[in-house]
Amino acid sequence: MTYIPDIHAVTYSLEIAELAVMKRDIQIGIIKPVLSEREAIRTYGRDVRKWVSAGLILPVKDGNRNSKKRYDRLQLEAISKQANRGL
Numbered sequence: 225m226t227y228i229p230d231i232h233a234v235t236y237s238l239e240i241a242e243l244a245v246m247k248r249d250i251q252i253g254i255i256k257p258v259l260s261e262r263e264a265i266r267t268y269g270r271d272v273r274k275w276v277s278a279g280l281i282l283p284v285k286d287g288n289r290n291s292k293k294r295y296d297r298l299q300l301e302a303i304s305k306q307a308n309r310g311l
Contacts (some may be wrong), residue, residue: 239305246298246301255297259294264295272295274301
């Protein structure tokens with residue numbers, strides 16, 4: 225009897241590995257840990273605004289008024305992967 229892995233389990237494992245690699249790249253400085261709102265929308269699409277309104281991710285602002293909104297890259301990537309799986 226041959227073992228056939230569940231495609232969903234394999235996909236999930238690959239997504240976890242991709243997140244781990246991204247975390248490592250952030251820690252060693254290859255990629256930035258945060259994205260501006262413009263960069264986030266350019267990378268992940270207009271869904272970023274939907275995720276914010278749904279409370280899945282919160283923007284970080286350095287000031288009170290018109291400072292730039294920034295988002296954690298690792299959180300964006302994790303939410304994006306969940307959204308693509310249809311969860």
